[in-house]
Amino acid sequence: xxxxxxxxxxxxxxxxxxxxxxxxxxxxxxxxxxxxxxxxxxxxxxxxxxxxxxxxxxxxxxxxxxxxxxxxxxxxxxxxxxxxxxxxxxxxxxxxxxxxxxxxxxxxxxxxxxxxxxxxxxxxxxxxxxxxxxxxxxxxxxxxxxxxxxxxxxxxxxxxxxxxxxxxxxxxxxxxxxxxxxxxxxxxxxxxxxxxxxxxxxxxxxxxxxxxxxxxxxxxxxxxxxxxxxx
Amino acid sequence: xxxxxxxxxxxxxxxxxxxxxxxxxxxxxxxxxxxxxxxxxxxxxxxxxxxxxxxxxxxxxxxxxxxxxxxxxxxxxxxxxxxxxxxxxxxxxxxxxxxxxxxxxxxxxxxxxxxxxxxxxxxxxxxxxxxxxxxxxxxxxxxxxxxxxxxxxxxxxxxxxxxxxxxxxxxxxxxxxxxxxxxxxxxxxxxxxxxxxxxxxxxxxxxxxxxxxxxxxxxxxxxxxxxxxxxxxxxxxxxxxxxxxxxxxxxxxxxxxxxxxxxxxxxxxxxxxxxxxxxxxxxxxxxx
Numbered sequence: 001x002x003x004x005x006x007x008x009x010x011x012x013x014x015x016x017x018x019x020x021x022x023x024x025x026x027x028x029x030x031x032x033x034x035x036x037x038x039x040x041x042x043x044x045x046x047x048x049x050x051x052x053x054x055x056x057x058x059x060x061x062x063x064x065x066x067x068x069x070x071x072x073x074x075x076x077x078x079x080x081x082x083x084x085x086x087x088x089x090x091x092x093x094x095x096x097x098x099x100x101x102x103x104x105x106x107x108x109x110x111x112x113x114x115x116x117x118x119x120x121x122x123x124x125x126x127x128x129x130x131x132x133x134x135x136x137x138x139x140x141x142x143x144x145x146x147x148x149x150x151x152x153x154x155x156x157x158x159x160x161x162x163x164x165x166x167x168x169x170x171x172x173x174x175x176x177x178x179x180x181x182x183x184x185x186x187x188x189x190x191x192x193x194x195x196x197x198x199x200x201x202x203x204x205x206x207x208x209x210x211x212x213x214x215x216x217x218x219x220x221x222x223x224x225x226x227x228x229x230x231x
Numbered sequence: 232x233x234x235x236x237x238x239x240x241x242x243x244x245x246x247x248x249x250x251x252x253x254x255x256x257x258x259x260x261x262x263x264x265x266x267x268x269x270x271x272x273x274x275x276x277x278x279x280x281x282x283x284x285x286x287x288x289x290x291x292x293x294x295x296x297x298x299x300x301x302x303x304x305x306x307x308x309x310x311x312x313x314x315x316x317x318x319x320x321x322x323x324x325x326x327x328x329x330x331x332x333x334x335x336x337x338x339x340x341x342x343x344x345x346x347x348x349x350x351x352x353x354x355x356x357x358x359x360x361x362x363x364x365x366x367x368x369x370x371x372x373x374x375x376x377x378x379x380x381x382x383x384x385x386x387x388x389x390x391x392x393x394x395x396x397x398x399x400x401x402x403x404x405x406x407x408x409x410x411x412x413x414x415x416x417x418x419x420x421x422x423x424x425x426x427x428x429x430x431x432x433x434x435x436x437x438x439x440x441x442x443x444x445x446x447x448x449x450x451x452x453x454x455x456x457x458x459x460x461x462x463x464x465x466x467x468x469x470x471x472x473x474x475x476x477x478x479x480x481x482x483x484x485x486x487x488x489x490x491x492x493x494x495x496x497x498x499x500x501x502x503x504x505x506x507x508x509x510x511x512x513x514x515x516x517x518x519x
Contacts, residue, residue, distance in 0.1 A: 028330035030337070033398040033449045033486060035503045036511065040432040040451040041441045056416055056471035058379035071435040074416035076473040098434065113440035119410035154440055157447055190473055192413040194438035206428055207454045208514025 037201030037210040042105070042168075043073035044095035044176055044195040052083025052090040052180065056192065063187070070098065077191045079125040079182035090180045092130075095195055097174040102205040105168040106216050107134065109159040109198030110141075110176075112149045117189040125182035127191050132162070135172030138228055140164060146179055149193065159198065164228070165216060168199065261302060268293045335489030335498035339401065340458075341369035342385035342466060342483040350375050351383060373415070373470035374478045382420075382469035385483055391460040392493040396504050397424065399449045399486030400431075400466070402439040408477040415472035415479050416440075422452070425462030428516060430454060436469065439483075449486065454516070455504055458487065 046055055046068050054061050054076050055069035061076045064084050075095075083090045114127055128146040131139050140162045141147065152160050168174060174197055182188055200212040214220060271286050271293075278286065297303075344353045347362045354368030365371070366388065373380050400422055408414035418436035421429050430452045431437065441450050458464060470479050488500040502508060 027327045029327050030330050030332040030501075031448065032332075032337075032501055033455075033503050034451045035508050036451075036455050037453060038451045039448065040453070041437060043433050043435075043437040043441075045435075054473075056379065056473060058375070058377050058381070058471065060378040060475050061473035072418060072471065073433075073436060073438055074418055074471055076413075100432075103432075111441075113438050115413035115416070117409075117411050117413050121411040155443070155446055189411050190413055192416055192473060194416065194440065196437070196441055199432070201432070201451075201453065204453060204514055206514050206516040208511035208516075211508070211510050 034213060035211075037204060037207070038213045039108075040105075040199050040201060041111075041196040042097045042100065042174070042199055044097055044174070044197070045070050045073050046075055046093060047096040048094040050091040050093035052078040052080070052085070053093040053178070061190075073194045073196075075193055077125075077127055077178070077180045077193060079186075079188040079190065080180060081182065081185055082187040082190070083180070086184070088181055088184050090182075092177050092179045095176045095178060097168075097197060099170045099173055100168065101170040103201050104203040105197075105199040106165055106202055106212060107140070107162070107168050107174065107197055107199050108165050108213075108216050109162065110152050110195070111154045111156075111159065111198055112152045112193055112195040113154045114149050114191060114193040116191060120189040122186055122188035123183045125180050125188050125191060127193055128179050128181060129176060129195070130179070131175070131177045133175050134166050134168055136175075137166065138163070140166070146177075149178075149195075152195075154196075164223075165221060167202070168197070261297075261300070264293055264297060268297075332501060333499075335492060335495070336501045337398070338395075338487050338489055339484040340387050340390065340395065340464075340487050342387055342464070342485070343367070343369050344371040344383065345386045346384050348381060348383040350380050369482045369484070370480065371482070372478060372480045373417075375470065375472070375475075378473060378475050379415070379471035380469065382467050385466050385468060387458075387464040387485055389460045389463055390458065393489050394491040395458040395485075395487040396455055396490055396500060397430070397452070397458050397464065397485055397487055398455050398501075398504050399452065400442050401444045401449075401484045401486055402442045403444045403482050403484075404439065405480045406477070407479065408472075409474075412474055412477065415470050415477050417479060417481055418469050418471060419483075420467050422464065422466045424456050424458055424464050427456065428453070430456070439468070444484075454511075455509060457490070458485070 046053055049066040049068055051064060051066050054067040055072040056074040056076055063082050080088055080090045110132055116124060127149040129149055130146040132141050133139055142163055176195060200216045201210055202212060203209045271290055275283060275286055343366050344351060345364045345366055347364045349362055352372040352374060353363060353365035355363040355365040404417055406414040417439040419439045420436045422431050423429055432453055464485055466483060488504045489498055490500060491497045
């Protein structure tokens with residue numbers, strides 16, 4: 001019998017080489033950029049005027065009042081009392097992304113960069129979010145009402161999930177509600193924050209079509225049934 | 232040492248009652264056979280031609296018994312792989328160690344505050360000349376007279392000795408603010424190479440925190456263009472705050488892959504910057 005490659009022995013050898021004999025088992029990882037057009041951020045801007053929410057500027061933020069901006073996403077949120085609210089919450093402000101006319105995006109996440117004071121001068125006011133919607137569609141958050149911004153904080157080891165990864169295409173925009181909870185009758189430290197959509201660029205008018213990340217490809221977007229799912 | 236030195240009988244225990252109630256070979260007997268088989272195979276290259284012939288005959292006999300019992304090489308390979316991957320402690324638990332990215336990968340190219348901007352301290356600032364730019368030190372300090380400074384440009388130097396591929400943008404910022412205040416925010420816009428299109432996806436300003444060096448992941452860009460001398464990269468930054476009297480120390484960098492280095496030669500870029508992952512179809516800026 002000629003000595004030929006035996007599949008049984010080959011398999012054993014391959015596995016041994018890969019797992020046991022020191023080749024594998026220990027993996028080396030380096031943090032890498034996500035690839036062209038992946039995990040890009042689209043900022044939200046304050047587009048409705050609600051007391052207690054103002055975009056930052058070179059002019060100090062005066063107590064009370066409101067403001068809007070379509071260019072500066074950095075927002076100062078006051079505690080309810082400073083915003084003129086008699087209750088423990090401010091009014092609900094709507095934030096909005098700009099129309100992205102030059103690309104078709106797939107929304108894969110949401111994150112917020114929130115600056116709380118190191119040593120607040122009283123009970124800590126808390127920023128909360130609700131109703132992340134695209135073009136007036138269904139809520140992408142799993143919470144129907146408000147949830148603390150902390151679950152969407154940037155700098156976390158993982159992204160918080162969403163109910164769906166919908167397409168964002170002009171003229172549609174994404175909208176988001178924000179509110180601050182704080183002590184009644186006491187003005188406490190402000191919160192400076194910004195919020196962003198995490199998106200994949202599917203088609204860019206200038207830079208062309210890209211391959212999205214594995215989490216946003218067809219095989220990972222399987223949905224069966226559901227009243228919002230096109231069959 | 233001959234195959235029968237292992238102390239096994241010639242029929243490999245076929246006359247033992249090594250079967251279960253359904254007549255299939257027991258796992259113990261199967262394991263014994265496989266053990267013997269591997270020992271015989273290991274012996275093959277070490278013995279003379281006559282002994283080799285005998286071993287081969289025994290191997291064929293074992294294979295016949297294994298085949299008759301329904302045990303195949305594929306099943307064995309699958310079972311071994313399964314065991315190796317999670318059950319017997321070899322795999323299933325994967326050990327990872329953070330590693331350097333490799334030669335010429337993820338290098339940082341600093342932006343310099345080349346333009347003189349009011350209330351921005353650079354390495355060139357003196358008491359007599361408080362408003363000057365710097366092309367030698369990338370660190371600048373925003374100390375606004377009000378609650379923010381004017382937007383200003385940062386620029387990378389010309390890198391004449393290498394061809395780079397831009398794969399990211401990073402910001403490092405340190406705040407000086409009252410402990411009861413949330414602190415200032417740096418905003419960024421218009422990251423451009425040689426006067427080209429904006430590489431940021433936001434047409435207006437965005438919070439620089441999304442590009443923070445402290446983030447666990449890198450933020451994406453619209454494209455990963457080549458940066459080659461005399462082209463340079465520019466970005467616009469601005470510090471804003473809700474109160475007066477706070478400051479921020481900042482430095483910004485491009486994340487690049489060195490494709491060709493005049494001194495150290497050409498490198499293989501990371502997988503995220505290789506041809507296969509830079510697929511772009513269509514687009515007005517894409518050369519066909």
